[in-house]
Amino acid sequence: MSSVDGMAADGGHGDAPEDAVEVDARGLRCPLPVIQLARALDAVPGGQLVRLLATDPAARTDVPAFCRLRGAELLQVSKHGQAPGGHTAYLVRQVSATEPEAVRATPP
């Protein structure tokens, strides 16, 4: 029932730009996909794209919420195939300019 506002949810093909770092969190349950995404974003410079693949339905809410909390930019959400077996891809841009003023928890 939840789709991300203003995001394409096409069932299309591999649409991630070539230079995106891919994080495969398929089969992992919450909050592991978000932890892996956070770790990947921490390891890349500002402006870098990261593409997270996840099957957990909770990621549909949690990835956008994570990006909002951490000031990362969620560019695209795309579904690939139907569950079971299908996954959702989240294309996220690291925005280093909005690095935190508050204390951050280190992703474990």
Added chain:
Amino acid sequence: MVLPPAVSARAGSAASPARVLLDAASGPLVPSAREVLLTAVDQGWADPRRLYAEARRARQLLDQAREVVASGLGVLPEQLSFLPGGPAAVRAGLEGLRYAGRRVGAGVVASAVEHSAVLLDVQHASAASQPGGRVVAVDRQGRVDLDAWGRAVGEPGTVAAALQSANGEVGTRQPLALAHERCAEHGIPLLVDASASLGRDPVPGQYDVLAGDARSWGGPAGTGVLVVPWRTRWRLPGPASELEGGRTHVEPVVPLVLAAAEAWQQTAHRREADAREAFELVAHIRAAAAALPDTEVAGDPTDRMAHVTTFSCLFADGEVLVDELDRRGFAVASGSACTSSTLAPSHVLAAMGVLTHGNVRVTLPLASVDPRRGESVHSFCAALPDAVATVRSRLQR
């Protein structure tokens, strides 16, 4: 309630000092309601429809209980029915509106944070491709989009609408008066689901059908209330029932109803003072949670029920967090997927776009249930940072 002398009052045994209960959504009972329940098992066991002395006694007690609750809700006793639980009352309330409107259509409009019983009903109707009726989005605080609401109730085929007075998971209140106005403009009756708010917030004034749950005011599980004013067109399908004004086919359990009425009396006369104190205590929890790194506190900070709040911690597993707090003596709920029987997280958090993992939900008990709830909140706030850090550190790379 006038009942024979009860056994000596004592504090609810469930709230032993070692345990801190912060999930009052499902109990325990207000202590005096517990006493009434125990006594009523002896005094009110008989079928109120029989004609002998014990049965007449049960009838008399049931009538008294109905008067107490009806007067508290500001309605006539004949307009109030007791149903087996809050969700049953909500479901019946909606069913009666829909059946009464069946010549026009079958569509029901509901906010995206309604009880799952309501949402399943809406989805069922739309799956059967009945026109009208839809789920209306909420904002980040969980408040319904009034413009979308107004458009939805105006769609052909819509025959009823359902909206909570306030959400039991996040506490946010709905703009009932305005939502009811939009419904009235289109002649659509509004069911107000006050299952989370009765006894905690003022009784809603604008509705066409009102449903509630005795648990929200410290009464027993298994007792719901349904109010259908005379002006509302409402009817259940099937042969007319002789029970509870024709609004249910299930006999009320007299001892439960008596306990619910006792809890209402105890809770209602202290409601405002209780809520004032609860609001401050919950504000304290919200502040403690907001001070944690990478933690999002959900729901409206001020236009909310006094006693409910929820927050989500990034990089934490909700189930593990509930276990960790439980180990430290705190009973809390969670809307995270891992803590429910389904794969999907709380539909309320998802509809609001709030982080669903690492979620903790606090429902503060009434002061009559936990007279030391202030201490409970302070010890919870003190324990929280280390509990969250512990859970986060346990997650493997």
